[in-house]
Amino acid sequence: MPIDIPEVVIERLPVYARALALLATDGHAVISSQDLGAELGVTPAQIRKDLSYFGKFGKQGRGYNVRKLLDELYQILGLNREWSMALIGTGRLGRAILEYQGFGPQGFRFAAAFDADPASVGEMIGDLPIGDVANLEAALLNQPADVGIVAVPASEAQAVIDTLVRCGVKAILNYAPIAARHPADVHLRQIDPVLALQSMTYYLKRLPRATAP
Amino acid sequence: MPIDIPEVVIERLPVYARALALLATDGHAVISSQDLGAELGVTPAQIRKDLSYFGKFGKQGRGYNVRKLLDELYQILGLNREWSMALIGTGRLGRAILEYQGFGPQGFRFAAAFDADPASVGEMIGDLPIGDVANLEAALLNQPADVGIVAVPASEAQAVIDTLVRCGVKAILNYAPIAARHPADVHLRQIDPVLALQSMTYYLKRLPRATAP
DNA sequence: TTCTGTGAACGGATTCACAGCA
DNA sequence: TGCTGTGAATCCGTTCACAGAA
Numbered sequence: 001m002p003i004d005i006p007e008v009v010i011e012r013l014p015v016y017a018r019a020l021a022l023l024a025t026d027g028h029a030v031i032s033s034q035d036l037g038a039e040l041g042v043t044p045a046q047i048r049k050d051l052s053y054f055g056k057f058g059k060q061g062r063g064y065n066v067r068k069l070l071d072e073l074y075q076i077l078g079l080n081r082e083w084s085m086a087l088i089g090t091g092r093l094g095r096a097i098l099e100y101q102g103f104g105p106q107g108f109r110f111a112a113a114f115d116a117d118p119a120s121v122g123e124m125i126g127d128l129p130i131g132d133v134a135n136l137e138a139a140l141l142n143q144p145a146d147v148g149i150v151a152v153p154a155s156e157a158q159a160v161i162d163t164l165v166r167c168g169v170k171a172i173l174n175y176a177p178i179a180a181r182h183p184a185d186v187h188l189r190q191i192d193p194v195l196a197l198q199s200m201t202y203y204l205k206r207l208p209r210a211t212a213p
Numbered sequence: 214m215p216i217d218i219p220e221v222v223i224e225r226l227p228v229y230a231r232a233l234a235l236l237a238t239d240g241h242a243v244i245s246s247q248d249l250g251a252e253l254g255v256t257p258a259q260i261r262k263d264l265s266y267f268g269k270f271g272k273q274g275r276g277y278n279v280r281k282l283l284d285e286l287y288q289i290l291g292l293n294r295e296w297s298m299a300l301i302g303t304g305r306l307g308r309a310i311l312e313y314q315g316f317g318p319q320g321f322r323f324a325a326a327f328d329a330d331p332a333s334v335g336e337m338i339g340d341l342p343i344g345d346v347a348n349l350e351a352a353l354l355n356q357p358a359d360v361g362i363v364a365v366p367a368s369e370a371q372a373v374i375d376t377l378v379r380c381g382v383k384a385i386l387n388y389a390p391i392a393a394r395h396p397a398d399v400h401l402r403q404i405d406p407v408l409a410l411q412s413m414t415y416y417l418k419r420l421p422r423a424t425a426p
Numbered sequence: 427t428t429c430t431g432t433g434a435a436c437g438g439a440t441t442c443a444c445a446g447c448a
Numbered sequence: 449t450g451c452t453g454t455g456a457a458t459c460c461g462t463t464c465a466c467a468g469a470a
Contacts, residue, residue: 014411078418096309205291
């Protein structure tokens with residue numbers, strides 16, 4: 001298993017896994033790179049090349065056993081275990097993230113929550129107590145989390161991320177609209193709907209039709 | 214202004230704009246590609262090359278006038294106007310999106326909301342009435358939206374996206390966890406925190422330290 | 427025959443490096 | 449001297465095309 005696998009490849013694997021999971025529940029036993037690619041809007045060669053970084057999972061002339069390939073991807077991605085997450089920021093956004101039903105079924109569990117507002121600290125959200133962000137470092141050193149979820153205001157986000165990094169957290173999902181600085185060995189993903197919209201308006205602007213005011 | 218500007222370039226422009234806006238409010242009048250790059254974790258050459266697709270905005274020996282470059286980027290991206298959005302899906306996620314405070318200040322306004330649940334249809338969220346998703350097509354043809362925001366369950370998302378496409382919506386922000394099929398002239402961005410997490414676990418799995426069970 | 431796995435070819439984005447202007 | 453703008457060189461991911469297994 002080579003060490004220099006392009007990050008784009010790693011980012012596509014969960015997409016494949018999700019599609020395969022769907023195929024499995026639909027009762028498909030086997031699928032070709034051709035058909036999987038059509039499903040996902042990806043070229044068959046892309047899929048085969050991506051998978052070839054990790055091994056040979058298909059059968060020539062047949063395709064891939066859906067169940068087997070799915071298991072392999074789960075193994076590769078580490079999805080066959082539970083991952084603990086610490087949420088920092090329990091305002092509107094933070095609470096929405098906590099209540100989002102998509103994480104649990106995929107094995108991502110909130111283990112702790114923190115906020116800076118004294119009015120919130122001590123409060124319970126479900127069965128999760130809100131801790132003081134001032135104690136974030138101590139709390140994390142005592143009970144580490146695999147992933148940090150940052151949902152604080154933009155002005156506070158870099159400081160929170162620095163703290164997470166200092167505590168050894170190696171994966172951060174940042175909802176704050178900032179370009180956060182972080183060491184190369186810490187993985188950071190940005191959830192940024194406004195940036196997504198702002199890049200699409202470039203193309204909208206160049207279209208003939210316009211919305212009525 | 215060439216037509217074949219790489220999409221990655223377009224996606225970086227809002228990042229530059231955001232940083233410049235911050236610099237402007239901080240009172241910085243001028244910035245070099247060097248300093249802006251350091252701020253954003255991007256190489257100076259990258260910034261200069263990106264901007265060169267659109268014109269010459271800097272002064273040799275000095276750098277870029279922050280205010281002027283920001284104005285140019287707003288012009289290029291079409292951020293100096295308001296864009297209307299239609300939200301489809303007003304469940305937990307949809308309501309959180311509606312209440313998110315980040316869209317308004319950037320000129321993105323919710324013009325309509327739709328749901329399939331008869332119990333929700335007719336209800337008001339703030340000053341926005343929830344329409345029946347069965348009437349989505351008619352409503353959009355009557356009052357077009359610039360952007361569609363999809364926050365329905367995964368099983369319904371492709372159908373909703375198909376409808377938006379049929380109504381001429383050319384920009385879609387999809388929160389549903391599916392790899393949606395869409396025509397090349399329709400721009401689609403995916404907000405998918407679970408995928409983001411699932412690609413980071415690949416790297417976490419390969420680290421020595423593990424969380425206590 | 428069908429479809430995988432993969433080296434080779436290709437294409438496109440990033441980086442380099444420098445001419446040129448303030 | 450300092451920094452932009454940009455062709456050229458480089459790097460890297462994608463696609464091609466085919467040998468080989470079922």
